[in-house]
Amino acid sequence: MVKFAVIGGNASRDLAKRIARRLKATYVETQTKIFPDGESMITFGRIPKKSAVIVVQSTYPPVDTNLLQALSIISEARKSSSKVYAVIPYMGYARQDKQFLSGEIITMSIVAKMIKMAGAKKVIFVDIHSKTGLNHFKITKENVSAIPELAKYFKKMKLTNPLVVSPDLGGSLRAKKFAGVLNTDFIALKKSRDRNTGKVQIHSSKADVRGRDLIVVDDIISTGGSIVKATQFLKRQKCKRVLVACTHGLFIGDAIRKMKNAGVSQIISTNTIPRSTSKVDVSGVIVESIQ
Ligand code: R5P
Numbered sequence: 679m680v681k682f683a684v685i686g687g688n689a690s691r692d693l694a695k696r697i698a699r700r701l702k703a704t705y706v707e708t709q710t711k712i713f714p715d716g717e718s719m720i721t722f723g724r725i726p727k728k729s730a731v732i733v734v735q736s737t738y739p740p741v742d743t744n745l746l747q748a749l750s751i752i753s754e755a756r757k758s759s760s761k762v763y764a765v766i767p768y769m770g771y772a773r774q775d776k777q778f779l780s781g782e783i784i785t786m787s788i789v790a791k792m793i794k795m796a797g798a799k800k801v802i803f804v805d806i807h808s809k810t811g812l813n814h815f816k817i818t819k820e821n822v823s824a825i826p827e828l829a830k831y832f833k834k835m836k837l838t839n840p841l842v843v844s845p846d847l848g849g850s851l852r853a854k855k856f857a858g859v860l861n862t863d864f865i866a867l868k869k870s871r872d873r874n875t876g877k878v879q880i881h882s883s884k885a886d887v888r889g890r891d892l893i894v895v896d897d898i899i900s901t902g903g904s905i906v907k908a909t910q911f912l913k914r915q916k917c918k919r920v921l922v923a924c925t926h927g928l929f930i931g932d933a934i935r936k937m938k939n940a941g942v943s944q945i946i947s948t949n950t951i952p953r954s955t956s957k958v959d960v961s962g963v964i965v966e967s968i969q
Pocket of ligand 1: 845848878896897898899900901902903904905
């Protein structure tokens with residue numbers, strides 16, 4: 679049987695502890711000091727001999743700091759073990775997976791190379807933004823989904839004739855999967871984003887949502903712009919409540935307030951990014967991909 683040691687980086691301590699508990703693995707504590715100039719100094723305890731090491735660190739803001747910390751921990755862990763698994767529940771830069779405008783650098787591809795170079799044997803993500811992003815990794819990779827767990831959370835709620843909504847066509851499969859758990863139907867709105875200004879528009883003409891409780895499901899909520907536009911559109915169609923589910927709640931600036939002002943009654947996310955809305959734990963789905 680493989681002996682595991684789990685190292686939690688500064689960005690994902692609680693999740694790392696949960697993973698360690700589930701695996702009955704040794705939890706290796708890290709200490710992170712941030713110097714006045716922004717540099718990180720990390721120290722960690724002894725890794726038990728002959729262990730496979732799982733490094734857990736999401737790369738939400740400050741993205742580059744958390745990324746560099748992840749790389750440093752992976753690299754240090756590699757000195758003690760030839761089996762280092764990098765668990766990066768939220769993968770920053772995953773939306774920069776291809777060139778949208780001429781001249782753009784595909785940063786996801788550089789990040790993927792760095793993670794391999796640091797010494798990770800396998801990398802595990804939760805709902806990475808796209809398969810294109812995943813393809814940049816030239817090591818063993820796995821993408822696990824938090825959608826069934828999120829859907830189970832909503833299944834326990836008292837909802838009126840629920841309908842699952844994807845704010846864009848790209849999220850149709852996600853919405854379908856979510857709706858499957860709830861045993862209900864789903865729709866996908868048509869959204870476009872101006873690649874220069876970031877401005878979002880909803881183009882769907884009509885949706886039959888009258889009197890229904892809607893669950894808008896997305897992978898990432900960043901500025902909340904997509905959810906605000908979707909909610910305004912759905913409210914105009916006379917739906918009942920709009921509830922929101924996402925895997926990664928970045929919630930930049932006053933995103934939560936903007937969504938609430940638009941009419942969102944509840945926002946639920948997972949602990950890939952620790953937030954007050956993180957009601958769904960992904961340690962179970964991550965552990966399934968390790969064992
Ligand atoms: C885009 O394709 C993603 O799935 C999300 O819809 C997007 O990242 C959300 O960003 P924001 O909250 O800034 O609209």
